Amino acid sequence: MAEKLKQHVDEHKGERARGKARSQDTTRKGSKRHAARVSKANPGLDESMVLDRAIEVIGDRGEAMRWLGTPVRALGYATPISLLHDAKGRKSVIATLSRLEHGVM
Numbered sequence: 001m002a003e004k005l006k007q008h009v010d011e012h013k014g015e016r017a018r019g020k021a022r023s024q025d026t027t028r029k030g031s032k033r034h035a036a037r038v039s040k041a042n043p044g045l046d047e048s049m050v051l052d053r054a055i056e057v058i059g060d061r062g063e064a065m066r067w068l069g070t071p072v073r074a075l076g077y078a079t080p081i082s083l084l085h086d087a088k089g090r091k092s093v094i095a096t097l098s099r100l101e102h103g104v105m
Helices: 002-017 032-041 047-058 061-068 087-101
Strands: none
Touching: 047 061, 047 087
């Protein structure tokens, strides 16, 4: 799963580098904060959006990747990356990141 996510993220970065931002994910291009708000209500949220949100909240890509592979108490001691296979798990990870961002946990 981690290798698949890394490959997906690398492809996503390549799309952004070529200027193919996902305009369907946001109403204002380039607004990561808005994209995260839109994605919370969107059950079609994908792994790259979760990774983008983790990087935004944690502040560093390497640390975000490490966090994704570390068991988190708020997620029942599951690793966030293990929950990315379905929409419910991705929503749980996004909610946990939001609580982290606001200092709730």
